[in-house]
Amino acid sequence: MIETHYDAEAAVRLGRDVLAHEADAILAAAKRLGDTPDFALAVKAVLGCRGRLVVSGVGKSGHIGRKLAATFASTGTPAFFVHAGEAAHGDLGMITSDDIVLGISYSGETQELLMIVPILKREGATLIAMTGNPNSTLAKHADLHINCHVEREACPLNLAPTSSTTVTLALGDALAVACLSAKGFSKEDFARSHPGGALGRRLLIHVRDIMRQGAAVPRVTADIRLLDAIREITAKHIGMTAVVDADDHVIGIFTEGDLRRLIEKVGDVRNLVMRDVMTPNPHTIGPDELAASAVKALEAHQCNQLLVVDADGKLLGALHMHDLMDAKVI
Structure with missing residues (x-):
């Protein structure tokens, strides 16, 4: 030895x-x-x-x-x-x-x-x-x-x-x-050879690949009571609800953060309806955008959720910061 x-x-x-x-x-x-x-x-x-x-x-x-x-x-x-x-x-x-x-x-x-x-x-x-x-x-x-x-x-x-x-x-x-x-x-060429790597995930995953769809997306109309909207938010576990018109076009959003601020401001919210408390013209993203673009949008707007809409503004899905984390985009 x-x-x-x-x-x-x-x-x-x-x-x-x-x-x-x-x-x-x-x-x-x-x-x-x-x-x-x-x-x-x-x-x-x-x-x-x-x-x-x-x-x-x-x-x-x-x-x-x-x-x-x-x-x-x-x-x-x-x-x-x-x-x-x-x-x-x-x-x-x-x-x-x-x-x-x-x-x-x-x-x-x-x-x-x-x-x-x-x-x-x-x-x-x-x-x-x-x-x-x-x-x-x-x-x-x-x-x-x-x-x-x-x-x-x-x-x-x-x-x-x-x-x-x-x-x-x-x-x-x-x-x-x-x-x-x-x-x-290019980076895109490299990503195609590395779909399992971090770069591949950032460059190849699109919003439609990871967004919540169908019944998993919370949505209410503008004339619904706030208390009913809260039940929708609670049931869908994404911390917000989209507000849509009769044709499912997005006209607003209401988040758990909005609810906390509203309670601090007015106290009793039982008689309020969504059109009075929603945030109109919310930030949205298209389904064919890269998931990496969604990350940038969330960071830029300092929010945790994005609504996914088509070219006419019709609600297609929803995306939460946690969805991007689960997909390892971030």
Whole structure:
């Protein structure tokens, strides 16, 4: 068993050194990025790809490759990861001549990758290599090469892949973002790839998807007694009621807050009717508006509920702040 010598100050100092070393390695990679045309040509190749981007690697490079494949796929470039070892045992059937293979190997001499290079060449797939050695076997046989070289690893022993994997990841991200930008990939496009994420919920969920409808929407007419309106508010559990005309067009709203203020002002409310106490011309929203727009409207008007109406002002539904929270829009 290895004897440990824990020192809190030394741990923080070493942690800072590692972060600084890896940051310097990324900056060095950024400075040399335009030394050859290969990065720009790689972007052009990916943009023109008629198939998919197939990312492959082994070990730590394989882990980086999996992440990069996911990044490309979520930013508009169809991509998936194939382990180089599995490729040599049947998974090469996933790769076609229309595909681009992004082979990752810091040494450029990973045997599992080199084993499949002749097949890739014969198939006609484009090979982009990411290595730390432009003179390596993989780099020399690739159509394009992206240099991931680092002077040394952040590991004190200069053994564990640390700075090299960080630079490889950063360069892969740079390639993905360059492709994203060239494609005009938008927030809406990103949301369609992430419907379960916060951005997807904000950009894809519409008011009609989460509004209360039908019998769940409290509504009364202007000639009804306030006490009857209170019963409607209590039954529907949304803290307000819409006031509508005979054709179900919204003409007002009355909330629990209005009731508290009314009681403080007049005391006895038993003989009041809705037309005398409602708030006319309430804030409304359309059903096809984004739920995110409803959040902005509630915040701007400092209220908790919105009535949902069609283009003619007819009541379609109601929305409470809690509905937006339940849908995780906020």
